[in-house]
Amino acid sequence: MKKGVLLVNLGSPDSPEPADVKTYLGEFLMDERVIDVPLWARTLLVKGIILNTRPKASAAAYKKIWWDEGSPLIVISERLQKGIQEKTELPIALAMRYGSMTIKKGLQELVDKGVEEVFLVPLYPQFAMATTETIVVLAEEIRKEFFPHLKITDLKAFYNREDYITVLSNSIERHLKNRPYEHLLFSYHGVPERHIRKRDITKSHCKMDGSCCITPSPAHEFCYRHQCLEVTRLVAEKLNLKPGTYSSSFQSRLGFDPWLTPATDLTIERLGKQGVKNMAIATPAFVSDCLETLEEIAMEGEEIFHEMGGKEFTTIPCLNDDEEWVSLVSDWIHDWANSETVTA
Numbered sequence: 299m300k301k302g303v304l305l306v307n308l309g310s311p312d313s314p315e316p317a318d319v320k321t322y323l324g325e326f327l328m329d330e331r332v333i334d335v336p337l338w339a340r341t342l343l344v345k346g347i348i349l350n351t352r353p354k355a356s357a358a359a360y361k362k363i364w365w366d367e368g369s370p371l372i373v374i375s376e377r378l379q380k381g382i383q384e385k386t387e388l389p390i391a392l393a394m395r396y397g398s399m400t401i402k403k404g405l406q407e408l409v410d411k412g413v414e415e416v417f418l419v420p421l422y423p424q425f426a427m428a429t430t431e432t433i434v435v436l437a438e439e440i441r442k443e444f445f446p447h448l449k450i451t452d453l454k455a456f457y458n459r460e461d462y463i464t465v466l467s468n469s470i471e472r473h474l475k476n477r478p479y480e481h482l483l484f485s486y487h488g489v490p491e492r493h494i495r496k497r498d499i500t501k502s503h504c505k506m507d508g509s510c511c512i513t514p515s516p517a518h519e520f521c522y523r524h525q526c527l528e529v530t531r532l533v534a535e536k537l538n539l540k541p542g543t544y545s546s547s548f549q550s551r552l553g554f555d556p557w558l559t560p561a562t563d564l565t566i567e568r569l570g571k572q573g574v575k576n577m578a579i580a581t582p583a584f585v586s587d588c589l590e591t592l593e594e595i596a597m598e599g600e601e602i603f604h605e606m607g608g609k610e611f612t613t614i615p616c617l618n619d620d621e622e623w624v625s626l627v628s629d630w631i632h633d634w635a636n637s638e639t640v641t642a
């Protein structure tokens with residue numbers, strides 16, 4: 299059977315204009331795995347409130363980070379795709395969960411090349427309803443409806459794989475070389491606390507008090523919070539970071555429900571107030587730089603830090619098209635292709 303790969307990232311609006319941002323946010327926020335309330339409440343919240351207020355401000359933010367070639371997240375994902383394609387004969391397609399580069403188009407592209415077995419690669423290190431799950435579920439719905447003959451295997455969250463932690467640690471270390479810092483903050487995209495409890499397969503593990511995520515549990519296979527904290531722990535171990543010189547936080551809170559804490563903006567503020575002069579920040583929930591890293595962290599975060607008296611604020615780029623990262627994803631693809639051949 300001919301094999302191929304579909305890389306899937308989050309997506310971006312077609313342009314940073316309010317109308318395109320509105321269309322994109324409409325699709326994104328109407329996803330029941332992103333805003334997980336009943337349809338009537340989601341419609342009221344998204345179409346009645348958010349889409350009437352947010353697109354203008356979001357468009358202004360997108361304009362600040364937009365590149366001549368397009369959305370950074372898309373351009374960077376395309377570079378990753380190209381880098382991987384140079385290392386393999388298998389067709390590598392790229393799709394986005396939201397926006398015009400749909401998963402259906404990506405699967406069609408592979409099918410047009412004769413592919414019958416697809417390795418689906420959600421470009422997220424950690425599992426969440428709003429990341430891996432929504433991609434895998436939609437891909438399966440599309441497969442059933444349009445490509446019933448296709449076989450799809452998905453790459454699981456890779457947050458604790460030794461090879462991934464090595465590549466991430468090397469990248470962080472490289473960017474911090476000759477840049478002394480007092481505190482390294484690992485900032486992850488936040489989710490509402492409710493999302494974590496909903497995916498607690500034991501129904502009793504998740505306490506949300508900070509203790510559960512360090513107690514081994516089968517619940518951690520689907521615990522976004524555990525998986526984020528584990529990335530910090532493993533990188534800190536690899537880089538020999540001293541306790542007290544690093545911490546984790548969660549960014550991009552939306553709405554009034556309780557989200558994961560501590561919040562990144564408040565953490566940056568606290569560090570500045572405590573007299574930290576040089577800080578660095580890594581964002582390992584994202585594999586590609588995007589609005590949330592280039593604007594919210596590198597611009598807004600830096601501004602908060604300076605207002606609090608901080609001086610050097612180093613934003614560490616995401617893995618993007620880092621050579622070691624491209625090689626690592628290519629290796630995972632080869633492992634999949636070869637193991638399937640062996641068991642077939």
Ligand SMILES: C=CC1=C(C)c2cc3[nH]c(cc4nc(cc5[nH]c(cc1n2)c(C)c5CCC(=O)O)C(CCC(=O)O)=C4C)c(C)c3C=C
Pocket residue numbers: 308309310311323331332333352356369371422426428429487488489490493550552583584587588589590
């Ligand atoms: C890294 C994983 C992500 C999770 C988990 C996630 C959850 C989540 N996001 C929102 C709302 C918004 N997110 C927005 C942008 C955005 N989110 C992610 C990733 C995750 N989101 C990325 C990579 C981006 C950037 C996209 C880009 O084009 O660069 C936005 C739009 C921007 C804005 O208006 O601020 C919103 C809104 C919710 C509600 C949520 C809940 C689980």
Ligand SMILES: [Fe+2]
Pocket residue numbers: 487550
């Ligand atoms: Fe988001």
Ligand SMILES: [Fe+2]
Pocket residue numbers: 503504505510511512521523524
């Ligand atoms: Fe937990």
